[in-house]
Amino acid sequence: MVIYFDLDDTLYRLYDPFYKAYQKVFHEDLDIYALWKQSRIYSNEIYPKYLNKLITKDELSIYRLKNAFKDFHQFITNQQALDFQKVYEDQQAHLTLSSTMKELFNYLKEKNISYGIITNGKEKTQMNKINSLFPIIDFPIIISEKVGYQKPQKEIFELIQGNDSYYVGDGYEIDMMGAYQAGVKTIWYNHQKQEKDTSFIDFVVYSDEELLEVVKKLNND
Structure with a gap:
């Protein structure tokens, strides 16, 4: 996964x-x-x-x-x-992960689950944010400016390496629809509690805690 x-x-x-x-x-x-x-x-x-x-x-x-x-x-x-x-x-430039998000990424590392980031934006701007959130960057980062594709284009999601792939995002059209069209499984982080058709989405979560529980469930833990 x-x-x-x-x-x-x-x-x-x-x-x-x-x-x-x-x-x-x-x-x-x-x-x-x-x-x-x-x-x-x-x-x-x-x-x-x-x-x-x-x-x-x-x-x-x-x-x-x-x-x-x-x-x-x-x-x-x-x-x-x-x-x-x-x-x-x-x-x-002074962002921090929540305690639950830190727990989530520690869990991914402990279980040797591969992970990465896909984001739209300028490379310098997005890397500044990522460097603020993560003291060590040892995972792949896909930024639209660098790769020449931008969400929701399916080509950017097709850059994900590995089988049984999932994409977690808050955007319905830009994240969920784009990933779905590329054959990537989806976890919609719907923290704004939007009412949308979720029939094509694999999981819907509303908080960091629910996201962590879904990841553990996917790992049969």
């Missing part, structure tokens, strides 16, 4: 560095979680253009944050959006 993981919002919560950055940069009394969710909608909308080098990182940062604020009838400048992005990236 081999298990590959998504990075963003699977191994750590995207909201955590967003919340910390907001507290440092802005003072408006907004629902920060709701603002973050809106920023993710705008980010997902334009992110493929960024990956394909049709827009810059600054343009991406400005677009997703300014539009999220507009939805709450608040207006920020381009410079405020860029200032936030700088602090946000600094917070992303």
Whole structure:
């Protein structure tokens, strides 16, 4: 068995560095979680253009944050959006795995279960996050910018080496559908509790603890 993981919002919560950055940069009394969710909608909308080098990182940062604020009838400048992005990236460089996630990866090592990461994004940005989460990197990492494919393209999932392969991710369309189309078994980490058709998904979990239990079950432990 081999298990590959998504990075963003699977191994750590995207909201955590967003919340910390907001507290440092802005003072408006907004629902920060709701603002973050809106920023993710705008980010997902334009992110493929960024990956394909049709827009810059600054343009991406400005677009997703300014539009999220507009939805709450608040207006920020381009410079405020860029200032936030700088602090946000600094917070992303100080990520940590939860205690349960640490237990999960210790379990995989103890049982000699192969694992890796598949993530969309720029190589430097994603590696900074991975280096923050893992003191030792002794597993394969597949990053879209480096390999020339991006989720949900099935080609990126076909790079998984080994039989009886599973992919763990929080994204329904980008992770679950992409992996399924490549013949990879799926574990949907649905921590946002979305209501979707799960008939083609092998396992659905809602917490780190449930994910750990499923992995142990797959290993007949």
